[in-house]
Amino acid sequence: MYSKSEKVTRLNSEKGFSLIELTISFALFLIVSAAVFGLLQVARESKTVVSENSALNKNVRMALNIVGRDTYNAGFGYPLRNTVILPDNRLSTLLGIPNDSNTTRDTVAPIIAGNNLTVNTYNTAANIRTDQITMLFKDTTFNQVGGVSQPLSINAATTTSGGIDEIIPLSGSNTLCRVNDLYLISGNTGSTIGVSTALSGSNIVQFSNGDGLGFNQTGTSGPLRSITVPASIQRIRMITYFVTADGTFTRREYANVLPATGFVDEPLIYGVEDFQIQYVMDDGSLSDNPSAGPNGIPGDADDTPTNLAAVRQVRFTVSVRSTELNAADQPYRFSQTTTFSTRNLGYDVN
Secondary structure (H helix, E strand, O other): OOOHHHHHHHHHHOOOOOHHHHHHHHHHHHHHHHHHHHHHHHHHHHHHHHHHHHHHHHHHHHHHHHHHHHHHHOOOOOOOOOOEEEOOOHHHHHHOOOOOOOOOOEEOOOEEEEEEEEEOOOOOOOOOEEEEEEEEEEOOOOOEEOOEEOOEEEOOOEEOOOOOEEEOEOOOOOOOOOOOOEEEEEEOOEEEEEEOOEEEOOOEEEEOOOOOOOOOOOOOOOOHHHOOOOEEEEEEEEEEEEEOOOOOEEEEEEOOOOOOOOEEEEEEEOOEEEEEEEEEEOOOOEEOOHHHOOOOOOOOOOOOHHHHHHEEEEEEEEEEEEEEEOOOOOEEEEEEEEEEEOOOOOOOOO
């Protein structure tokens, strides 16, 4: 049996929390929980930002690595001082750049600039136009001798009664050549570019009008017939980088890949808002379009295409945005500028 005082002491020791204590404890719990939830939310948003930016960054870097490879190769095995010509405006028609102001044959530099050409409808700002660049260089897989690609020595071109230009390699065999390949034909009097349209017999390479790129112009007035011996033929590659209107950064390779359209497109980045190019010249100056001449307007009388051989570096700026939105309902954006050297344009390897 407990005494009365012992009962009171025992009851006092067993009483629960008061309402005030419970209220304070619950309030503290809510505060701590809110703080923890806030930290988790910040961490989640930070992770999302990092993840989205990393994905954008990775896509841009991978694409620019490919661009850099072709920029380094631009002009490799391509005559820099031995003028390469094509019929008037064939190149501008293919690339969508302004026509020149004359009717003479056009020179083809190893780098071809296209400034502010394509309206980018993916960009929310109005009337944003993106740049493009085209590069030409030797196809090192052609006629490898001792691991090094060599041109094929050829006879001077002749024209058949059907109006087809024909070339016969001095080796007496056309097995190294393919239909729809892009060739640089060089001789004492200069160089031209043609697309092979057929192989005749075992020793003839034919070039007829109506090729996929629109380059060939056959007959005595055509550039191929003006090449004199000693002459050679070498397969080359022609690559254009551009952004489609819907924001797809694209690498286009012409001929050599045997498509009916004359080229194959490889999408590299989606969601591109802008693509701008600047050219660092051999005197250190910057130009948006070196061939446009002193007034900077392409397609008029002061154009100077030969200036493109004086490019020493190319600076690319790519701006992209994601389809995902951040906490402020804005897309994630990333921009990168990278400069690549045109290491083959400083000297003539031919």
